[in-house]
Amino acid sequence: MRSERRTVATEVEGPIELHWLEHGDPSAPQVVVCVHGLTRNAHDFDRIAAAMARRGARVLAVDVPGRGGSAWLRDPEHYAVPVYAAILRTWLQELGLNEVAWLGTSMGGLIGMVVAAGPDSPIGRLVLNDVGAFVPKEALSPIGAYLGLDLKFADLEAVERHLRTIHAGFGRHLDDGFWRELARRSVRPAGNGPGWRMHYDPAIRLPFQRQEAADIDLRELWAAISCPTLLVRGAESPLLPAAIAQEMTRTGPRAELVTFMDCGHAPSLAEPEQIEQVADWLCGPESGE
Numbered sequence: 001m002r003s004e005r006r007t008v009a010t011e012v013e014g015p016i017e018l019h020w021l022e023h024g025d026p027s028a029p030q031v032v033v034c035v036h037g038l039t040r041n042a043h044d045f046d047r048i049a050a051a052m053a054r055r056g057a058r059v060l061a062v063d064v065p066g067r068g069g070s071a072w073l074r075d076p077e078h079y080a081v082p083v084y085a086a087i088l089r090t091w092l093q094e095l096g097l098n099e100v101a102w103l104g105t106s107m108g109g110l111i112g113m114v115v116a117a118g119p120d121s122p123i124g125r126l127v128l129n130d131v132g133a134f135v136p137k138e139a140l141s142p143i144g145a146y147l148g149l150d151l152k153f154a155d156l157e158a159v160e161r162h163l164r165t166i167h168a169g170f171g172r173h174l175d176d177g178f179w180r181e182l183a184r185r186s187v188r189p190a191g192n193g194p195g196w197r198m199h200y201d202p203a204i205r206l207p208f209q210r211q212e213a214a215d216i217d218l219r220e221l222w223a224a225i226s227c228p229t230l231l232v233r234g235a236e237s238p239l240l241p242a243a244i245a246q247e248m249t250r251t252g253p254r255a256e257l258v259t260f261m262d263c264g265h266a267p268s269l270a271e272p273e274q275i276e277q278v279a280d281w282l283c284g285p286e287s288g289e
Contacts (some may be wrong), residue, residue, distance in 0.1 A: 019069030024053030035108030041068030043185035055283035076203035085114035117224035130266035133222035169264030231255040236264035
């Protein structure tokens, strides 16, 4: 795993620095881009990225602006999916990547949908992890509750307890090592004495909080996507209702659907069964399987 940085030109913010983690052979012909959820970062894909690299892919897991090692934006109103999509599209162009597979969790899936529906999309295969063409407003309330908190934690054990609570939907059978690593990768030094804060710009919450609660209807966007698509759903997910997932298998790109049990929003993609099914769909089986 290699840590990479690049200054990318953007229309709304001027030059900004993007950070990503790169796995696999940099000359590999297949490139997979992994994009995380609202408050998360590129390390969420460490396990599945390693599996895809073993299958011969070059994997780029990017920190969306305002998260992880990427720059914080000057204007909080720019923390929005269309802006992220434009920035990441430019990033791919500057890297000379004209065709990629895209694996997006939650917000990362929404960004992927915008890019995939656009003209001359570079996305040849798309995986949406627990997000779809319609998001009921009731599912957004719990996210707003924890997103609005700028918490300081005394130690990593406190971070882990917090993450186990707000991300319980990641799965009921995840090992303790997963949660310890998630805690370590989710924080930055508090900066004003000992302790830790979540590794994102607290201002990412402002656009979310200023919007009136409403359903997110992206069916028109979904209809414009034509690339092969895999839809991943947590069986207990409130964000991607079963009826919406089924509808998405009949409309737009007619997604293949896989549902993982004992998890909600969103499957961690860190358990062996999840890794195998998603990595095989994107990259083919691992050599020797």
